[in-house]
Amino acid sequence: MKYQVNITGLGTDALAFLGDETNFIIIFNEDAPPELAEISVLHTKCAVNEKIQAGDTLKIGTKEFKITKVGEEAAYTLQKLGHCTLDFSGEESAFRPGCIMLEKGEITPEDLAIGTNIEIY
Numbered sequence: 145m146k147y148q149v150n151i152t153g154l155g156t157d158a159l160a161f162l163g164d165e166t167n168f169i170i171i172f173n174e175d176a177p178p179e180l181a182e183i184s185v186l187h188t189k190c191a192v193n194e195k196i197q198a199g200d201t202l203k204i205g206t207k208e209f210k211i212t213k214v215g216e217e218a219a220y221t222l223q224k225l226g227h228c229t230l231d232f233s234g235e236e237s238a239f240r241p242g243c244i245m246l247e248k249g250e251i252t253p254e255d256l257a258i259g260t261n262i263e264i265y
Contacts, residue, residue, distance in 0.1 A: 146194040147264040149187035157183045173226030192223045203263040209246040217241035
């Protein structure tokens with residue numbers, strides 16, 4: 145396991161980016177500043193145990209997605225702040241340096257319930 149956390153909360157606008165035109169979530173350690181916590185899926189703290197790279201698998205609850213690209217800053221911000229953008233658009237190039245790009249898939253509010261695991265392996 146490269147990374148494993150549990151969802152502890154959802155900011156008031158954490159699900160605002162799920163949909164047809166945008167399809168991503170922002171994750172952050174549960175001690176995120178309030179202005180960032182509002183737009184984030186909050187989770188327990190955890191160290192990144194190994195380098196995260198394209199070809200790895202991200203699992204949220206029971207849903208699995210292949211990682212297609214890791215933005216140049218995503219590994220650093222995930223390690224330091226538990227922060228990155230998880231983008232489910234299926235694109236193979238990172239839109240922003242802090243993105244982890246994933247194969248196209250659907251994430252619903254039910255998938256992001258408090259207590260759900262987020263894992264990368």
